[in-house]
Amino acid sequence: MRNLIPQFISEKYSSNECEGSFKASTLFLDISGFTAMTESLMREGKEGAEILSEIINKIFEPVISSIYSSGGFISTFAGDAFTVIFFDKIEPLQAVSCAEEIINIFKVTGTQETKYGVYELKVKLGMSHGDVQFGIIGNENQKAYYFKGSAVDGCAVSEHLCGTMEIILDENIFKLIPVEKVKVSKIGTDHFKVVEFNDGTKRSELKKQGEINREVLSRFVPNQVLDLDQHGEFREIVPAFISVKESGNECELKENISNIILQCNSQGGYFNKIDFGDKGCVLLAVFGAPVSYENNVIRAINFINNVKNVVGVNFRAGITAGIAYAGFIGSEQRSEYTVFGDIVNQAARFMMKAEWGEILLSGTTAHRVSRSFITTDLGKMNFKGKSEPVAVYKLEKKKDNQEDLFFTGEMVGRKSELKILSDSAEEISQGKFAGITTVYGEAGMGILFRSENFSVRR
Numbered sequence: 001m002r003n004l005i006p007q008f009i010s011e012k013y014s015s016n017e018c019e020g021s022f023k024a025s026t027l028f029l030d031i032s033g034f035t036a037m038t039e040s041l042m043r044e045g046k047e048g049a050e051i052l053s054e055i056i057n058k059i060f061e062p063v064i065s066s067i068y069s070s071g072g073f074i075s076t077f078a079g080d081a082f083t084v085i086f087f088d089k090i091e092p093l094q095a096v097s098c099a100e101e102i103i104n105i106f107k108v109t110g111t112q113e114t115k116y117g118v119y120e121l122k123v124k125l126g127m128s129h130g131d132v133q134f135g136i137i138g139n140e141n142q143k144a145y146y147f148k149g150s151a152v153d154g155c156a157v158s159e160h161l162c163g164t165m166e167i168i169l170d171e172n173i174f175k176l177i178p179v180e181k182v183k184v185s186k187i188g189t190d191h192f193k194v195v196e197f198n199d200g201t202k203r204s205e206l207k208k209q210g211e212i213n214r215e216v217l218s219r220f221v222p223n224q225v226l227d228l229d230q231h232g233e234f235r236e237i238v239p240a241f242i243s244v245k246e247s248g249n250e251c252e253l254k255e256n257i258s259n260i261i262l263q264c265n266s267q268g269g270y271f272n273k274i275d276f277g278d279k280g281c282v283l284l285a286v287f288g289a290p291v292s293y294e295n296n297v298i299r300a301i302n303f304i305n306n307v308k309n310v311v312g313v314n315f316r317a318g319i320t321a322g323i324a325y326a327g328f329i330g331s332e333q334r335s336e337y338t339v340f341g342d343i344v345n346q347a348a349r350f351m352m353k354a355e356w357g358e359i360l361l362s363g364t365t366a367h368r369v370s371r372s373f374i375t376t377d378l379g380k381m382n383f384k385g386k387s388e389p390v391a392v393y394k395l396e397k398k399k400d401n402q403e404d405l406f407f408t409g410e411m412v413g414r415k416s417e418l419k420i421l422s423d424s425a426e427e428i429s430q431g432k433f434a435g436i437t438t439v440y441g442e443a444g445m446g447i448l449f450r451s452e453n454f455s456v457r458r
Contacts, residue, residue, distance in 0.1 A: 002328065002335045003212050004221045006073050008085075009145045010212045013136055013219065021133040021149070023088040025095040025173055027072070028126045028155040028277075029102065031059070032164050034080035035385075037112070037119040038325050038341050042234050044116055052325060053231035055112050059121065061331045062105050068333055070098035075147040076275050077329060079340035083152060083277070085132060092129055092176040097199040099125045099167045106165065124162035128154025129173035137254045137274075138261050143219045148276030156278040161187050167194040222270065224290040225337045232327020237288035238300040238319065238365070239344045240269075241351040242307065244281045245314040256313040257283065263311060267303040268293055272338055279352065286339050289326035297321050297368040304359055305373075305398060318350025319395075320362040349383045350392065359395040366393035373398055 012020070037055070041048035067074065071090035075083045086095040102123060112119045130151035138144045151172070158168040169177070171190040183196035217226060242260065246253060257274060264271045264285045272284040285303065288296040304317055324341030343362075350360040366375040374396040380389035424434040 001211055001214055001217070001226070002330075002332055004217055004225070004336055005145065005212065006075060006334070007210070007212060008073060009134070009136065009220075010216050012134070013143070013216060018136045019134065021131060023130065024132045024151055025086040025088075025090065025092045025129045025176075026127065026132070026151040026155040027084040027086070027095060027099055028081065028159040029063075029084065030081040030124045030159055030162075031121055032124065033119060033121045035340070035342060035345060037121065040117060040119070041114075042323060042325070042341065045234065048116065049233045049325065049327075051114050051116070053327065055114075055119070056232070056329055057331070058112070059106075059109055060329065060335075062109065063102055064331045064333050066098055066101045066105065070094055070101075072098060074330070074334045075152075076273060077336040077338055078273075078275055079329075079338065079344060082330075083147070083155065085147065085151075092173050093178065093181060093199065096127065096167070096169070096173070096177060096182065096194070096197065099127060100194070100197045100199070103165055103167065122164035124159055124164060125167045126155045126157065126159025126162055126170075127167065127173050128152075128158055128170045129176060130154060135254065137258050139258050141265055142222070142261055142271060144257070144261060144271060144274050145220065146274040146276055148281075152276055153278050158191060160278070161191050167197075168192070169194065221337070222290070225270075228290060228328075228337070230327070232325055232329075234323055235289060235292065235326050236296070236322065237286055237324050237326055237339055237343075238296045238321045239324070239339055239347040240285045240287070240300050240304055240317060240319045241348045242283040242285070242304070242315050242317045243279065243351050243354075244283065245316075245356055246281055247314075253281065256311060257281075259311045260285075260307055260313070263303055263306045267299040267306075269299065269303055273336075282348075282351070284338075286326075289339060290337065297365055298372065301365075301369045301373055301395065304395070308359070314356060316351055316354035316356050317359045318347045318352070318354060318361075319359065319365050320344075320347040320350065321365045321368065322362075345385065346383070346390070349385075353381065353383070353392070361393040361395055363391040363393060366395075371399075 038052060041052045067084050072084045072086040075085050106123045110121045112121060128151050131149040132147055132151050133149045134147050136143055136145045154170050154172060158170050162168045168187060169192045174192050181198055182194060184192035185195055187193050214226060244256060260283060261271045270286045270290060272286050275282045287300040293299060300319055320343045322343040324339050324343050326339045328335045328337055330336055354360045361375060375393040376396055378392045378394055381392050382389050424437055427434040
């Protein structure tokens with residue numbers, strides 16, 4: 001069983017502690033080149049997904065091992081990035097030593113050679129120290145957790161100042177490092193780039209992390225994820241990023257997020273995470289993974305429309321639709337089922353571009369919901385990471401007297417197939433075994449088989 005939540009959260013949940021705070025050193029790690037590699041391998045279909053899964057193992061296994069052996073833990077994944085927390089009992093010097101070790105790991109593993117090309121992966125590491133708050137919220141169907149505070153914001157800010165294969169410290173953690181241990185160059189007024197690091201100290205003996213039991217995991221992660229036996233795949237998804245405006249009322253924020261989770265679940269979505277950082281309170285809901293429905297886009301838009309009209313929270317959002325990687329990222333020691341790829345990044349960019357109260361959609365998303373929702377074409381806009389402007393639409397409202405679209409006309413043809421289903425239903429009503437009936441095929445051309453005692457009748 002994978003550890004899909006932090007051990008810290010498991011322990012707090014089991015002891016019925018739903019909030020708290022502590023001092024910590026923090027590290028924000030971001031991998032450059034990961035999205036480009038994902039998009040390239042996506043063109044190779046299933047084999048590309050298998051290669052990507054292998055690379056994830058090669059890259060993350062030693063990195064996560066270093067983090068946990070140094071006394072840290074991964075609080076939150078964000079695609080190809082994540083936040084690490086080192087409790088205050090771990091010396092900040094040891095946290096910086098871990099960051100230096102991660103740089104050295106990428107020097108060895110960062111070049112990934114595959115049959116489809118060579119991919120260069122590099123890392124950027126930002127660090128801070130200060131207050132961290134945690135919370136466990138949600139409803140009876142699903143719980144969620146978060147970490148926030150000055151130290152979480154601070155390491156994200158430090159990372160933004162990084163070049164590739166660099167470690168940037170803010171003043172809060174730099175002043176806790178013995179001057180003889182680190183040589184730095186100053187970046188701006190209160191940040192420092194590590195130029196040379198001379199630790200040489202022996203790490204303290206750390207207790208090995210145990211496996212989190214399924215009962216606890218199932219409170220935070222759906223069973224469809226817990227039961228997955230494949231590492232990852234490329235599939236069509238609809239990622240919805242939501243930035244919730246914080247009013248300063250912590251209880252109101254928690255209640256709003258709990259209601260958002262409820263709305264996500266009611267539409268068949270996967271509530272992936274709560275992430276606090278320099279972008280504020282950001283939520284990610286995914287439609288199409290791990291469970292897919294024929295109308296994933298409509299479900300996603302119904303969800304965001306309900307957040308606006310039912311929950312009533314002040315937010316902004318970005319939604320796209322397309323092919324992305326859906327699967328586990330991390331290692332057996334600590335991982336998460338999530339999605340990443342260009343369309344996921346684009347949904348996050350849409351969210352940040354939106355004004356408060358706005359919901360921005362990709363052209364594909366707007367087109368697929370045009371029969372049920374009114375959208376406004378905002379033209380093409382420039383975004384970070386995009387060489388060409390991208391078409392942007394704004395979601396306005398649901399069309400009057402429009403219900404979700406389902407087929408209500410008369411079925412034509414397929415009389416023999418319908419008779420097989422009818423006969424099967426009749427046998428079941430009489431308490432008899434009716435065999436197994438399977439319907440498959442592209443939309444509009446179902447082909448039905450019935451099997452009895454391992455024979456198949458068409």
